[in-house]
Every structure is written in C-alpha cells, then in structure tokens.
Amino acid sequence: MLRPSRGTLLISEPFIQDPSFERSVILLVEKNQMGSIGFILNQQLNIKVKDVLHHIALQQTIYKGGPVALDSLHFLYHGSKPIHNSLKVIDGLYWGGDINELTNIIANGDLLPENIRFYLGYSGWDSGQLEAEIEQKTWVVASASVDCVFNLDAKKLWKKTMQSLGGEFALLANSPLDPNLN
Numbered sequence: 001m002l003r004p005s006r007g008t009l010l011i012s013e014p015f016i017q018d019p020s021f022e023r024s025v026i027l028l029v030e031k032n033q034m035g036s037i038g039f040i041l042n043q044q045l046n047i048k049v050k051d052v053l054h055h056i057a058l059q060q061t062i063y064k065g066g067p068v069a070l071d072s073l074h075f076l077y078h079g080s081k082p083i084h085n086s087l088k089v090i091d092g093l094y095w096g097g098d099i100n101e102l103t104n105i106i107a108n109g110d111l112l113p114e115n116i117r118f119y120l121g122y123s124g125w126d127s128g129q130l131e132a133e134i135e136q137k138t139w140v141v142a143s144a145s146v147d148c149v150f151n152l153d154a155k156k157l158w159k160k161t162m163q164s165l166g167g168e169f170a171l172l173a174n175s176p177l178d179p180n181l182n
Contacts, residue, residue: 002141004130005031007090009148010038010139011161014175020067023158026123027076027144029087029095036125039065039074041117041149042157049118056103058113063154066123074122075102078115078146093146115150140169 002008010026026038040063049058052073065074076095082088083097083105105111125133133139142165152160162173 002143004028004036004134004139004141007093007144009041009142009144009161010130011142011158011165013138013140014162014172016138021123025148025157025161026066026139027089027149029076029089031130033127035127036130038123039063039076039119040123042154044154045120047120052118052120053099056106058106058116060113060116060118062118062120065119065121068122068124070121072121074119076117076119076149077102077111078150079111090144090146093144093149117149140165 004010006028008028010024010028012021012024012026014023016022016024021040023042024040025042026040028036028038030037043064044061045064047062049056049060049062052062062073074096076089076093077083077086077097078092079094080092082094083101086094086097089095102111102116106113106116130139134141140162142161148157148161159173163170
C-alpha cells in the first residue's frame with residue numbers, strides 16, 4: 001500500500017462525513033514530522049484569478065484548496081524550470097514561489113495559463129493525524145501525476161481516480177452520495 005508523501009494523492013472515501021472533503025482529491029505538497037499540507041484539486045470556486053490578483057489578467061477559476069487559512073492564496077504550476085522559492089512536488093510540478101517572477105513569466109508567455117492553478121486556503125493535518133485518518137479508511141493514497149492536476153475535468157476527477165485504482169475502488173466510484181438511495 002502506498003504511504004502518504006509529497007506528490008501523492010488522497011482520495012476521499014465515498015461516504016466521508018466532512019462536507020469540506022466530500023468526494024475530494026487532494027494533492028499532498030508537503031509531508032514531514034510536523035504534519036501534512038495539500039490542496040483539493042476538484043473544488044472550483046466562483047472566483048477568477050484576475051478578481052483577486054489584479055496584476056495577473058487570468059480568466060481562470062480559483063479552486064478551494066481546503067478549509068484552512070482561507071485568506072491565503074497558493075499556486076501549483078507545471079513547467080521545466082522552477083520559479084525562485086518554489087517547492088518541487090513531483091517531476092515538472094511545483095508549488096508556490098516568487099509571485100513577481102510568476103507574474104513576469106505569465107506576461108512573457110513563458111508559462112501558459114493552462115499550466116497554472118490557484119488555490120484559496122489549504123488542507124492540513126498535524127503530525128500523525130493523516131495516518132490515523134488513513135487507518136480509519138477516510139482516505140485512499142494514490143500516485144499523482146501532472147495530468148490529474150491540470151488535464152482531468154475537476155468535476156470527474158474523484159470518480160476517475162477511484163476507477164483508476166481498480167477492484168473495489170472502481171465499484172465505489174459509482175456509489176451515490178447518499179448510500180440510503182442505493
């Protein structure tokens with residue numbers, strides 16, 4: 001079984017009781033002895049980047065990264081060259097960095113809009129908390145890819161990632177939100 005680490009996905013079990021994480025797929029961007037940080041990849045907000053960052057004229061939708069620090073804005077981007085102060089998550093995928101440098105490379109066309117995502121807030125766990133939730137079968141851990149962050153439809157991401165695990169997970173991918181309706 002895959003262990004949670006930087007660059008892995010957390011896929012919520014189908015009947016999770018926390019509405020913040022219902023049918024969510026989270027990319028872990030940091031995992032250490034202090035805890036874990038990730039971003040929900042499939043919860044779009046009704047806010048555009050240009051409405052929050054007036055100096056970046058992007059029409060893209062901002063995503064809800066999680067229920068923690070909803071006054072913070074984060075970004076993930078796909079590229080071959082890291083931005084200063086960014087953190088490599090997996091090959092070709094980075095978290096954060098110098099916002100002025102980001103603004104410049106977007107303006108210069110060196111980073112295409114489809115290769116960047118912004119997240120309001122984040123998902124976080126204290127040391128040992130995530131492992132306990134995984135043991136309680138709240139989360140399934142899977143490998144991440146650049147495609148799951150940027151190329152899969154956010155509305156279908158949970159179902160597609162569950163199906164990709166095969167077996168019982170593929171069956172659970174088709175379960176209704178309310179198991180009583182089954």
